[in-house]
Amino acid sequence: MAVRRSSHAVYELEYHFVWAIKYRKKVFNTREMKTKVEEIFREIAAQYDLTIEEIKAMSDHVHLLVSAPPRFSPARIANILKSVSMRLIFRQYSKLKKLHFWGGELWVGGYCVKSSGHDLTTVQIQHYIQTQDQPVLL
Template sequence: MELQHNSHQVYELGYHIIFCTKYRNKVLEGDVAVTCRHAIAEACVAYGWKLEEIEVMPDHVHMFVTAPPQTAPAEIAKTVKSISAVKIFTTYPSLKGRRFWGSGLWSPSTYFGSVGHISEDTVRRYIQTQKERA
């Protein structure tokens, strides 16, 4: 992850995001997995997020994405889940009726983890020793 900046901000913000298919249905295999991967990558490009890594498993997706500070991780997940579900159901309409009974592709639950180059302990020590270094 590299240091990024815009006109008023310098940042290194990365997120590990995991989301599952509804009912943990194992439908993200073969061409469906490829379509999912491409839909997520295209959404990230369209919104200006950098998709660092992605792995599509049969019933869930792991992604490592970097984004500017004004973009909430929940917004990233909501957007990629929505766009990928539409693309997958459009490309493979039989999935919707067979396994998801008219509901969405993704479970509403999502895991979010922050990714950085320094540890929690380092940040704590840095803040605690501010007066000593001033």
Template sequence: MPDHVHLFISFPPTVSPTYVFAVLKAKTAGALFRNFPWLRKHFRKGHFWSPGKFYCSVGNVTYDVIQNYIRYSQGSWKTNFSNLPSYYQQRKLPAFVA
């Protein structure tokens, strides 16, 4: 589905999931708006992410199970990004990491 993100992260039990979501949403939205200024036209109030969230503890399954779920559960959704300039084309997340 093109309207959500899966993250598989680890953080200490002393940190609340709500705090982790707040930091992730703030930092990623800021980076996206800085690197892709045209997004501000579509998100005029500066809210890139929806207010909702879902998290689940995965202590009872292995890393491989989670990784395979994320990799293979996406199905095939069709979105045409070909009319965008090449610098706005869809990229994999590692392309943004220096």
């Protein structure tokens, strides 16, 4: 992760977000759909001056590593990404809403967020996200 600049700040802020699909329904069940969901998040991030360093859409949740200017709180980032992605995903996959989410919400209300820092590096977070769909070897 590189140090970034805006007109009034120099920053290096990265957040690892995880949020689940409502009712933990496994609806992102094809590679094509997961790829489209990841593209949607990248498009949203670009519109809001956010950078998605890493992303992995799983069947029932999403992992994102996001770099953001200091004007965005983690709560604001989650709000933007969750609300806009829900609208765009429902627009792209209208049957999802009719079959599974007739209440109108795709994501659970909460989320998990961690910042990278001294004990948890960006490289460790990226590796964790990249290996989410690989089997655990015991």
